[in-house]
Amino acid sequence: MRARIHRGTQQIGGTLVELEAERQRLLLDCGLPIGAAPDAPVVLPGVPGLAAPDPSLLGIVLSHGHRDHWGLIGHALGMPPIFMGAGTERILAAASFFIRDVPALRGAAHLQDDRSISVGPFALTAHLVDHSAFDAYALTVEAGGRRLFYSGDIRSHGRKSALFERLVRRPPRNIDVMLMEGSSLGRLDEDAYFPTEAEIEAKLTEVIRRTPGMVLVAASAQNIDRVVTIFRAAKRNGRTLVVDLYAAEMLHATGQDSLPQTSWPDVALFTPRHQRIKVKKAGRFDLIERHRTGRLFPEDLAACPDRYVVLFRASLLNDLLQAGCLNGAHAVWSQWAGYLKDEKTVALFAALKAQGIGFDVVHTSGHASIPDLKRLARAIAPRTLVPIHTFEAARFPSLFENVVVRRDGEWWEV
Structure with a gap:
């Protein structure tokens, strides 16, 4: 060979x-x-x-x-x-x-x-x-x-x-x-270790505990370990994990009911406008129907923003701003820190800063x-x-x- x-x-x-x-x-x-x-x-x-x-x-x-x-x-x-x-x-x-x-x-x-x-x-x-x-x-x-x-x-x-x-x-x-x-x-x-996922959970739990409003955690929806960590940290604070349709489908695609799903009482679906348009154009209403039991709407987020931890991405920001649910919010970057230098990420955090939203970096390799x-x-x-x-x-x-x-x-x- x-x-x-x-x-x-x-x-x-x-x-x-x-x-x-x-x-x-x-x-x-x-x-x-x-x-x-x-x-x-x-x-x-x-x-x-x-x-x-x-x-x-x-x-x-x-x-x-x-x-x-x-x-x-x-x-x-x-x-x-x-x-x-x-x-x-x-x-x-x-x-x-x-x-x-x-x-x-x-x-x-x-x-x-x-x-x-x-x-x-x-x-x-x-x-x-x-x-x-x-x-x-x-x-x-x-x-x-x-x-x-x-x-x-x-x-x-x-x-x-x-x-x-x-x-x-x-x-x-x-x-x-x-x-x-x-x-x-x-x-x-050479002799150092990366933080464990359990240590990341503990840090996120503390960030959520001290945040008076909604917590926005920017993490990859395909990093299922991290989604589980965010869910567990949210639950330890009595909060619901909110995912968009893309993240909901990633969780569904694992094929494992032991991992967080929108059918769980502590997980909810919020579908931003751009995803609703995409579903409508493609006629893929089955995607939203699959997660119908856990749907949230802008008025739900606005009524009690301190109840939610959102698996966040830049494409959600306008919907959350229009919902008026970001007073007292805090963000967490939970991906490779190198991406913070990307032009789009810099623009995202400038937009968050303009809303008075600070952020922490909580991540492991x-x-x-x-x-x-x-x-x-x-x-x-x-x-x-x-x-x-x-x-x-x-x-x-x-x-x-x-x-x-x-x-x-x-x-x-x-």
Whole structure:
């Protein structure tokens, strides 16, 4: 088995790994770089089968549903088969109604925890992992008597931390090459840890407690762990979590009734005007009908704003202003702090400030701290460890054993 990393040896995001065995090929992820402008021209990497069909490309395996791991697929005219988790498939399909460039993908087969599937000469085993994306996997790939482990994006401090501990306790054995993400290198000191999701819940609980009015929490609706955290913090303060239709559909797409849903008494739906227009134009009234038991209207928000914690995005602001429910409100930014520099985010917080609304940053990473990466590397004990999904590949040899730093586009034997 041969491998080459098309993108990821010197950057975070845009991950694409090509594997070859018996003259047949498989891709692990196929993403757009983080920060790529929505309307920027897309140049496909030189992978036969992306720009035009090629029978030797057997498929693309998606580790999870973040854009920096699937974002090129919508531009792949060759459109090979896709292998992904069923939850990832449902979430992308639901998101495609709301977000123009999200493809509604159908899996040729679904990844399942600790299950193997065969794709030509490749045997794939999926390992469900803790990450800020729902239904995220690490992968073991075997072909030609060689074994490669791909960490995907992984952490140990989320609500599924037990999955990381299980992987460390029962790792795949006899791994020839481990592709390990290093997103935290350069962001975190070597012996430091990111806050746990439980610690984020405690901080949010305190922010909500001291806020006299509505609390606006800007977080990704696809970060299901964070939505659960916000819900729990709201409930601890006797408040209701308010979601828009997009977030309601993300929660529904998980397929898990154990996660917050608008049918719950402490979760409610508020549909902003732009979403109502979209539903009407598309005739998709079934989407709102699915959440009818928990609907709120502007007058409800205005009557008792201190009862609500809103999963917030910029497109909600005008509706909330018109409802007159933001007196005494406070905002929380619960996403990567780097996005605060974006022009649109700067404009959003300027608009909030004009209304007298301050904000706190309460967030943790979707990626493992360096001590946890060390634990993972020691447990798997690969013959070779190759850095990926990192700006700091040159630091790996000082932190981990058996490191070989590869270059983008370089073929090498597993």
